[in-house]
Amino acid sequence: KNQVEQSPQSLIILEGKNCTLQCNYTVSPFSNLRWYKQDTGRGPVSLTIMTFSENTKSNGRYTATLDADTKQSSLHITASQLSDSASYICVVSASNDYKLSFGAGTTVTVRA
Amino acid sequence: DAGITQSPRYKITETGRQVTLMCHQTWSHSYMFWYRQDLGHGLRLIYYSAAADITDKGEVPDGYVVSRSKTENFPLTLESATRSQTSVYFCASSRYRLYEQYFGPGTRLTVT
Numbered sequence: 001k002n003q004v005e006q007s008p009q010s011l012i013i014l015e016g017k018n019c020t021l022q023c024n025y026t027v028s029p030f031s032n033l034r035w036y037k038q039d040t041g042r043g044p045v046s047l048t049i050m051t052f053s054e055n056t057k058s059n060g061r062y063t064a065t066l067d068a069d070t071k072q073s074s075l076h077i078t079a080s081q082l083s084d085s086a087s088y089i090c091v092v093s094a095s096n097d098y099k100l101s102f103g104a105g106t107t108v109t110v111r112a
Numbered sequence: 113d114a115g116i117t118q119s120p121r122y123k124i125t126e127t128g129r130q131v132t133l134m135c136h137q138t139w140s141h142s143y144m145f146w147y148r149q150d151l152g153h154g155l156r157l158i159y160y161s162a163a164a165d166i167t168d169k170g171e172v173p174d175g176y177v178v179s180r181s182k183t184e185n186f187p188l189t190l191e192s193a194t195r196s197q198t199s200v201y202f203c204a205s206s207r208y209r210l211y212e213q214y215f216g217p218g219t220r221l222t223v224t
Contacts, residue, residue: 004154031210043202043215044155089154098143098162098209099170102154 003027004092006103013080013110021106023073023090031095035064035075038087038105047075047088080110115139118203118216126224131190133219135203143206144186145213146170146178148199155202161186162209193223 004025013019025033032051036044048057048064050073057064061078077084090103116137125131135144142163147155157170159178167178175197177189186205190197200220204213 034212041218043204043217045215046212049212093210095210098160099157100155100213102156104152104154 004090004101004103006088006090006106008106009104010107010109013108015080015082015110015112017080019077019080019108021075021077021088021090021108023075023103025071025073025090025092025101025103027071027092027094027101029095030068030071031093033064033066033073033093034091035062035073036089036091038089040086044089077108080108082110082112084108085110116203116205116214116216118201118219120219121217122220124222124224125193127193127195129193131193131221133188133190133201133203133221135186135188135216137184137186137203137205137214139205139207139214140183141205141207141214142183143209143213144180145204145206146176146186146188147202147204148172148197149202149218150199158188158201190221193221195223197221198223 007022034049035047038044050066063076066073087105087107089105092101119134145160146158161167161180200218202218203216206213
């Protein structure tokens, strides 16, 4: 069964600090991996998407990495802002299926 | 550009009642999806549709019915609501099968 595991479940950081979120997956055959940001009370919004051949993808202060050999991805948030407080969801697609495999998400709280 | 909308945003209903959640998208995307999101779980697929008049079950379809007579609309009906269907429901759409899914704002449903 295709699975996506995220860690930590939640974290609290001070404004201006950096943090890294982890995603491990067993989805096969791999097609692409996305990181979504979900603000409280809203739907998820895509931050980055990476295919097999991409190791790093940036979107402003968000940088995602992918190691397709170890089936691991990370999302690094640089110089965090209060608006970064949200749930971050790792989503993996298999090339032979329409369905997406969702992680349970990491809740990030940024404090002033 | 309205994008993807859901209605109602909040709904409280009683056990045994029929409830319909609406989803509308303005992009003419072929694919539309219904998910539920519960604490401790990732988003779980209820039903999806590849085109008008084509629907199929997802991971957790029991107790739900969908239809898609028009490309832009994808209503989800709970024929006889149960407390276990208390959840936040998200509709999503994508242009092609493995392309990015765009999520609506969600409907918070409480079944008493």
